[in-house]
Amino acid sequence: MAGSDSPIPTGRRTGTDLVKRGLAEMLRGGVIMDVVTAEQAKVAEDAGAVAVMALERVPADIRRDGGVARMSDPALVEAIKAAVTIPVMAKARIGHFAEAQVLEALGVDYIDESEVLTPADEAYHIDKWRFTVPFVCGATNLGEALRRISEGAAMIRSKGEAGTGDVKEAVRHLRSIIGDIRRVTQADSAELYGWAKTLQAPVGLVQELAASGSLPVPLFCAGGIATPADAALVMQLGAEACFVGSGIFKSADPPRVARAIVEATTHFRDPAIVAKVSRGLGPAMRGEESSSVATRLADRGW
């Protein structure tokens, strides 16, 4: 709760915008990996992940199993926290502020209010300003990104279509967000009011975007990244870091694939390095063409 009840010396302020967005800045150029066990978390850390997302099931398995997907068991989150020194993130259902409170109490470093889990609220997202822990939220377009930022998200990730291993939705969402940022930057001051209406986003944030030319928080990419070249693609399109879910631990050789995606994310403009790390990785996750999936996770969020 915005640092007011923390036992810290006076003069120190926790949970500020700068501190929340600052951690996202530190993750830039890195790969955040979904893990379901402490062992996988260690594999991720050894491969150079900048953070791990602690989950009970990766999105591909959530899709396969069906049913209601919820916050992970605190024991799992704690085991993963104990296994690694890098930041640990965990997912709460859209609108489920009580799950978020639990995750904050567990000391996770970032909460992903995620469409991969079954939404708890069909109208409202979590009021993220009320928390000390920072939040990341998914977005398919610029309006959605700005609405999440207005609710306090300190990082945006393009949603893609999680668990498919098909990068096309991630590309669509990134292109939509970044393309509209470019268009807003070209608008004159009167047109910005129109943009705010079109985007269904607060005019103040639209004006700030037009002035700065970028989102006020980092823009990462998620949902469907399965190969080093996928990572190089989304980074060149303007993503500042990658979330990789099913793509690593559903591949034939997770430690090597993890390492290769880390290197491709750093050297995304250097095709010789992307080629080198892509060689002989074995089968990537089989995946599922995103237009054929029964449940479109990216449609969740309001």
Next chain:
Amino acid sequence: MSGKIGVLALQGDVREHVSVLAELGAYPVEVRRPEDLAGIDGIVVPGGESTTMALLLESAGLRQPLADQLRGGMAAFGTCAGMILLARQVLDGRRDQTCFGVIDISVRRNAFGRQVDSFETDLDVPELGAEPVHGVFIRAPLVERAGPEVEVLAEVDGRPVACRQGPVLVTSFHPELSGDLRLHDLFLKGVG
């Protein structure tokens, strides 16, 4: 002050350092490959994840040539993860943590706690005058031991958070995030 300053650009908040250095009139270049080290007069090691950067330094073939340049007396400025990579010793770090060892300090990673404990505060830095420096501490490391050659420039709870040894400057916090240019300026003054 001007000079060609490398910013290690494997991962982390590279852009902020590049922008502060440019604002101060230096000529920043991003360093990802060994050839990027050519002709630089100093190096900035940014904030980010030290474990990730250590691994990428090795795989990019940068660790050895950069270590050689640093040992030859090149100026360096490390913030947060950068401080860890420049330190002599990393306490309770991973086995692959110790990297360049060009400032005689022992650091503990994530010493202030987890992200919910990350904070901002004003710091007294006598070297930079009476105006306090605004420190942004994000999962910050702490200096547990500073050798006799090390000057402590600022402290939190009686523990060093900004140190200098010759041309090597390190901070637990992120001056590149707070808009205060004075520590970068101090680093540039140490560039030969």
